Amino acid sequence: MAINEQRFYYCPKCGGKLTYRYIGEERPRLVCDACQYVLYENPVVGVAAIVLNNHKQILLGRRTGGRYPGLWCIPCGYVEYDEDVYDAIRREFKEETNLDIEPVRVFTVLSNFHDPEKHSVGIWFWARVNSGEPLAGDDLDQVAFFDLSDPPPLAFPTDRVVIERLHADNGKEQLNIVL
Numbered sequence: 001m002a003i004n005e006q007r008f009y010y011c012p013k014c015g016g017k018l019t020y021r022y023i024g025e026e027r028p029r030l031v032c033d034a035c036q037y038v039l040y041e042n043p044v045v046g047v048a049a050i051v052l053n054n055h056k057q058i059l060l061g062r063r064t065g066g067r068y069p070g071l072w073c074i075p076c077g078y079v080e081y082d083e084d085v086y087d088a089i090r091r092e093f094k095e096e097t098n099l100d101i102e103p104v105r106v107f108t109v110l111s112n113f114h115d116p117e118k119h120s121v122g123i124w125f126w127a128r129v130n131s132g133e134p135l136a137g138d139d140l141d142q143v144a145f146f147d148l149s150d151p152p153p154l155a156f157p158t159d160r161v162v163i164e165r166l167h168a169d170n171g172k173e174q175l176n177i178v179l
Contacts, residue, residue, distance in 0.1 A: 006030070007117070013037045043119040046112065047089040048076035048159075049101055049127035050166065053145050058163065060151065061096055061140035067115070068155035074124065074162065075140070089125050097143050098135035101127040108165065110158045124162050 008018055008030055016034025023029055023038065030039040051059040060072040077092030079085055086103050093101050103125040112120040134143045146152060148167035154160050 007041070008039055011035060011037050012039065043111070043121045045079040045085065046076055046120045046122045047079055047085055047092060048074040048122060048124045048162075049089050049093045049103065050074060050107055050124055050162070051099070051101065051127050051129060052166075055145070055147075056170075057145035057147055058151070058166065059097065059134065059143060059145055061136060062142040062144075062152075063155055064139055064141045066139060070153075071155035072146075072152045072159075073155045074159050075143070076122070077138075078120075085123055086125075089123075089127070093127065094132075095138040096136070096140050097132075098137055099132040100130045102130055103127050108162060110161060112156065112158050114157055122158055 006018075006020065010016070011018055011032035011034065014032060014035045014037070016032040018030040018032055018039060020028040021031045023031060030041065031037070032039070053059070059075065061075045062072050063069055075093050075096040077088065077096070079088040083091075089103050090101060093099060105126050107124045107126050109121065109123050112122050136143045148163055151160070151163050154163075
């Protein structure tokens with residue numbers, strides 16, 4: 001999105017009009033004409049967990065409704081404002097797959113530009129399954145394991161990048177994190 005394509009028009013503090021202005025920085029910021037509040041258009045944070053089985057296949061979920069129905073993704077979701085990223089991935093993964101996981105470490109962090117309305121930053125964790133049986137929930141209607149070399153049609157371009165990196169790595173970073 002170009003910086004001059006305004007997405008927000010009213011101040012969340014007082015309801016005044018927001019206008020792009022330079023305020024001592026190289027980048028224009030949305031500033032309230034009434035109270036001078038600066039609205040920083042920061043990305044939202046998403047989390048996803050990589051779970052591989054002992055055949056080095058990745059667990060994916062098929063999306064329902066909303067955006068990208070029928071396409072697959074690494075189970076993921078957004079971090080709530082008052083939530084730690086590790087708590088967020090445990091919650092989101094449980095909601096979507098019925099599995100209790102323990103995030104082991106970060107695999108990668110990428111910017112997502114697939115949604116023109118919302119820039120997000122994704123954090124993909126290696127995760128170990130502690131308990132549960134795979135069962136689709138929340139905004140998924142199916143969960144299944146897929147070979148890294150042959151994933152189904154994916155919803156998010158960054159998931160393709162992650163899967164390609166995993167495939168190139170051939171599971172060397174796996175750390176015995178299997179279901």
